[in-house]
Amino acid sequence: MATGTGLSRRSFLVRTATVAGAATLGAGMAACAPAVPGATDEGGDAPAMEVVTLTMWKGPHKAAGDETKLCAQPTIDVLEEMHPEISVDFSEVPWGQYNEKFTAAFAADQGPDVSYQTESFPRFVNAGHIMPLDDMIASSGFERTFFYERAWGPGTYDGTTYSLPWIIGGSNLFWNKDLFEQAGHDPDTPPETVDDFVSIAQDITALEEDVYGFATHPKGWHENGQWPRRFGGHWFNDDLTECIVNSEEAYEGWHFFNSLFHDLEVAMPGAISGQEPGVGGYFRDNKVGMITAQNVFANSVRSEKPDFRLGAARMATGPAEGARGRACYGGVGMLAIAAKTAYPDESWTVVETLVSPDLLTSWIGCLGFMSVSPHVNFYPDDEVLTVAQTTLEYTFFWPYRGWIFKFWDIEGTSIESFVLGQRTVEEAVEDMVEQVNDMLREEEGA
Amino acid sequence: MTASSGASQTTQGQSGPFWGRAAVRRNLNAYAFILPFMVLFAVFNIGPFFWALWLSLLRGDLVDQVKPFVGYQNYVSLTTDSITLKVFLNSLQYTVSVVPIAVVTALALAFLIGNKLVRFKDFYRAVVFFPLLASAAATAQIWSYILAPRYGVLTYLLGLVGVPEIYWLSDPDWALYGILLVEWWRGIGFHIILFLAAMLGVPEELHEAARIDGANAWQVATRVTIPLMRPVILFSVVMGTIWAFQLFDTVFVLTNGGPVHATATIVWYIYNHAFRYGQVGMAAAMGVVLLLIIMPISYVQMKVLGER
Numbered sequence: 183m184a185t186g187t188g189l190s191r192r193s194f195l196v197r198t199a200t201v202a203g204a205a206t207l208g209a210g211m212a213a214c215a216p217a218v219p220g221a222t223d224e225g226g227d228a229p230a231m232e233v234v235t236l237t238m239w240k241g242p243h244k245a246a247g248d249e250t251k252l253c254a255q256p257t258i259d260v261l262e263e264m265h266p267e268i269s270v271d272f273s274e275v276p277w278g279q280y281n282e283k284f285t286a287a288f289a290a291d292q293g294p295d296v297s298y299q300t301e302s303f304p305r306f307v308n309a310g311h312i313m314p315l316d317d318m319i320a321s322s323g324f325e326r327t328f329f330y331e332r333a334w335g336p337g338t339y340d341g342t343t344y345s346l347p348w349i350i351g352g353s354n355l356f357w358n359k360d361l362f363e364q365a366g367h368d369p370d371t372p373p374e375t376v377d378d379f380v381s382i383a384q385d386i387t388a389l390e391e392d393v394y395g396f397a398t399h400p401k402g403w404h405e406n407g408q409w410p411r412r413f414g415g416h417w418f419n420d421d422l423t424e425c426i427v428n429s430e431e432a433y434e435g436w437h438f439f440n441s442l443f444h445d446l447e448v449a450m451p452g453a454i455s456g457q458e459p460g461v462g463g464y465f466r467d468n469k470v471g472m473i474t475a476q477n478v479f480a481n482s483v484r485s486e487k488p489d490f491r492l493g494a495a496r497m498a499t500g501p502a503e504g505a506r507g508r509a510c511y512g513g514v515g516m517l518a519i520a521a522k523t524a525y526p527d528e529s530w531t532v533v534e535t536l537v538s539p540d541l542l543t544s545w546i547g548c549l550g551f552m553s554v555s556p557h558v559n560f561y562p563d564d565e566v567l568t569v570a571q572t573t574l575e576y577t578f579f580w581p582y583r584g585w586i587f588k589f590w591d592i593e594g595t596s597i598e599s600f601v602l603g604q605r606t607v608e609e610a611v612e613d614m615v616e617q618v619n620d621m622l623r624e625e626e627g628a
Numbered sequence: 629m630t631a632s633s634g635a636s637q638t639t640q641g642q643s644g645p646f647w648g649r650a651a652v653r654r655n656l657n658a659y660a661f662i663l664p665f666m667v668l669f670a671v672f673n674i675g676p677f678f679w680a681l682w683l684s685l686l687r688g689d690l691v692d693q694v695k696p697f698v699g700y701q702n703y704v705s706l707t708t709d710s711i712t713l714k715v716f717l718n719s720l721q722y723t724v725s726v727v728p729i730a731v732v733t734a735l736a737l738a739f740l741i742g743n744k745l746v747r748f749k750d751f752y753r754a755v756v757f758f759p760l761l762a763s764a765a766a767t768a769q770i771w772s773y774i775l776a777p778r779y780g781v782l783t784y785l786l787g788l789v790g791v792p793e794i795y796w797l798s799d800p801d802w803a804l805y806g807i808l809l810v811e812w813w814r815g816i817g818f819h820i821i822l823f824l825a826a827m828l829g830v831p832e833e834l835h836e837a838a839r840i841d842g843a844n845a846w847q848v849a850t851r852v853t854i855p856l857m858r859p860v861i862l863f864s865v866v867m868g869t870i871w872a873f874q875l876f877d878t879v880f881v882l883t884n885g886g887p888v889h890a891t892a893t894i895v896w897y898i899y900n901h902a903f904r905y906g907q908v909g910m911a912a913a914m915g916v917v918l919l920l921i922i923m924p925i926s927y928v929q930m931k932v933l934g935e936r
Contacts, residue, residue, distance in 0.1 A: 278765075278880070278881075281903040281904050282899075282902075282903040285689075285690050285691055285902075285903050286690075288691045289690045289691045302904075305689055305691060305906050306691060308689075308692070309689060309691040309692045309693060310693060311691060392778070400798070400887065401886055401887070452798065452887075453777070453795035453798040453799050453887075454777050454778065454795070454798070456795075456797070456798035456886075456887060457772070457775070457776050457777055457795065457796075457797050457798045458772045458773050458775075458776040458779070458780075459773075459776065459779065464778075584689070584906050585905070585906075587900075587904040587905060588900075588904070588905045591900070591904075594886075595886065595888055595889060598886060598887055598888055599888045602798075602799075602800065602887055602888060604800055604888050
C-alpha cells in the first residue's frame with residue numbers, strides 16, 4: 183500500500199536495508215584497508231617519512247609506581263628519537279588478563295609485534311607465533327656476551343633463540359633491622375645458615391604475640407618451592423621428564439619448611455599471611471622479621487615507608503653445597519617478536535635498542551630489577567640493590583615450558599595444603615609428584 | 629470455511645501455515661525485523677555453541693594452528709581428574725547455598741522496603757542495586773580488605789560482639805562462605821528490584837479483601853502476595869542458579885580458587901584450562917558438561933515452581 187510519501191512499506195524496508203548494508207560494507211572496507219605508513223599529511227614539500235607503528239605489550243611491574251609514566255614512556259620517547267621511522271604503541275597488559283589476551287591475540291594471528299614473555303612462552307613458540315632470532319642476532323652483529331650467559335637459557339628453546347633477555351627478577355632475604363635490634367641481633371648481619379635463621383626468627387617471634395620471625399604466602403610457588411633445593415633436593419631430572427622432589431634430601435627441606443609453621447611456630451600462620459595486606463604488608467607494618475621476596479620489593483617498601491630500615495642479602499644457606507644451599511627464585515623476562523609481524527626489521531630494531539645500556543637502565547633499572555648484563559650496573563650507589571644484584575648466582579629458574587602454569591598451580595596448592603594443616607607433608611608431596619608426573623607424561627604424549 | 633473460522637481469522641489477523649513461500653511473503657516484514665537479532669544470535673550464540681562442541685573433541689592449545697581430533701577423550705579425562713570432581717562439588721555447594729539465601733533475604737528486604745511505612749523507597753532501591761552496577765573486580769578487591777583477618781572491618785565488628793577471628797578467604801572451611809557473602813551482597817539488589825516490581829503488580833483490592841476477611845500481615849504476604857509473585861520468583865531462582873554455576877570473577881580476584889581448591893568453581897577451572905594450561909579441548913568439554921547440568925536443573929525448577 184502506497185503511503186503519503188509515495189514510498190511503500192516494503193520499498194522502505196528494502197531501501198533502508200540497502201543503505202545500511204552499503205554503509206556497513208563501506209565502513210568495513212575502510213577499516214580493513216591497510217594503513218599507509220606515514221600517511222599523515224604534514225604539509226610542505228619535503229617527502230613525508232614513513233613511520234611504522236609497532237605494538238608492544240608488557241605485564242606491569244608496579245613496585246616503582248606507574249611503570250608506563252615513570253619508566254616505559256620516557257624510554258620509548260628516547261627510542262623514537264633515536265629511530266624516527268618507528269613509533270611504539272605500548273600497552274601494559276594486566277597480569278590477570280595476560281594469558282587470555284595473548285592467547286586470543288595469537289590465536290587470531292593478531293599478536294603484538296614486540297612482546298614481553300615469561301616462563302610459558304614455549305606455548306607460543308610451539309604454535310609458530312614467535313619468531314626465531316638467531317639469524318637476526320648473527321646478521322646484526324649483536325654481541326652475545328653482553329648478557330650473562332645463563333640469561334640466554336630461558337629464551338632458548340630446542341636449541342633456537344626466540345627472545346632477548348631483558349629483565350632478571352630474583353629473590354633475596356629481606357629483613358627488618360628494627361626487629362633484629364629489638365630481638366638482640368646485629369641489624370646489619372643476616373643469618374648465615376638456616377639454624378641462624380631459626381634462632382633469629384624465634385627471638386623475633388618472642389617479642390610480641392602478633393609478631394613473627396618469618397612469613398610467606400601459603401601458596402607462594404616462587405618462594406616456597408626453594409626449600410627442598412636448599413637441602414639438596416631437585417625438582418626435576420635433567421631432561422624434565424620426571425618430577426623428583428620427593429627424594430630424601432627434598433623431604434628434609436619440606437619438613438624443615440613445615441616445622442617453621444607447626445613445630446617451631448616462628449612463621450606467621452598461612453591463614454593470616456594468605457590474606458590482605460599480605461606478606462609484604464605485614465612486613466612493612468613491623469609484624470614480620472624476615473621474608474624472601476623479589477628484589478623489586480625494595481622499591482615498594484621505600485615508596486610506601488621511606489623510614490623503614492631494610493636489610494637485603496642472599497638467603498641463609500641450607501645443608502646443600504654451593505649456590506643450591508641458598509637457592510632463591512629467579513626468572514628472566516624476555517623480549518620476543520611475533521612471527522607474523524609485518525615489520526620484522528623494525529621490531530628487531532626496537533628489541534635491540536631496548537636492551538642497550540642506557541635504555542635498559544631507564545626502563546628496567548627504573549623498575550628496580552636486576553641487570554641482565556654484567557656490563558650494566560643499575561644501582562652503583564645503592565647498597566641494598568647492589569647486594570640484590572649479587573644474588574643472581576643463587577637464583578634458580580623454573581623450567582620455561584608451556585605447562586608451567588599448571589605446574590605452579592599443582593605445586594602451590596600442594597604446599598599450601600600442608601602449610602594450612604589440611605594434609606601431612608608426605609600426603610601433599612606424594613600427591614603433588616604424582617600429579618606433576620601425570621602432567622609430564624601427558625605433555626610427552628601430546 | 630465456517631463462520632467461526634472466518635471470525636477467528638479476522639480477530640487473529642494473518643493466520644495459516646507458518647512456513648511456505650506464501651507465508652514467508654506474507655510475513656516478510658516480521659522476518660525483516662527479527663533478522664538482525666537472529667543473525668547476531670546465530671553468530672554469537674549458536675555458532676560458538678557448536679564450535680565449543682567441536683573443540684571438546686580436539687586436543688591442544690587455543691593458539692595451536694592444528695589441533696588433533698581425540699573423540700570423547702576429553703570427557704573421559706574429566707572423570708579421572710580429581711580436581712574436576714572438586715570444582716563441580718564446590719559449584720553445587722555454592723549454588724544450593726547462595727540461591728535460597730539470596731532469594732529469601734531479597735524477598736524479606738523487598739517487603740521491608742515496599743512497606744507503606746517506609747519512606748525514601750527510591751533511595752533504598754538505589755542502595756541495594758548499586759553493587760550490581762559496580763565493577764566486580766573492584767568490589768572484590770575492596771572486600772578482600774573488609775574480610776582481612778587483622779585489619780578488616782568485618783573482623784573488627786565481629787570482634788566487638790565476641791566473635792573470634794575468622795579467616796574468611798584463607799581457611800578452606802570458610803573460604804566458600806566468604807565468596808558467598810560477597811556474591812550475596814553483589815547480587816541481592818537484582819532480586820529485590822524484581823520483587824519490588826512484582827509486588828506493585830499485585831492488585832491492592834486483593835490485599836484489602838484479605839484484610840477484610842481477617843488476615844494479618846503475615847497471612848496477606850504468604851497467602852496473597854507471594855503466590856501472585858510466583859512467576860517472578862521462578863525467574864529469580866532460575867537466573868540465580870545459572871549465575872551461581874557461572875561464578876568466576878569474584879573467585880578469580882579474591883582467592884584464585886584457593887585455599888587448596890576450596891573456592892575453585894567450574895568456570896574458574898574452564899578458564900584455567902583454556903587460557904593458562906593450553907588445554908582448550910578440556911575446557912570446552914567442561915563447558916558442555918556445565919550446560920548439561922544447568923539445563924535439567926533449570927527445567928526442574930521451572931516445572932516445580934511453575935506449577936499452580
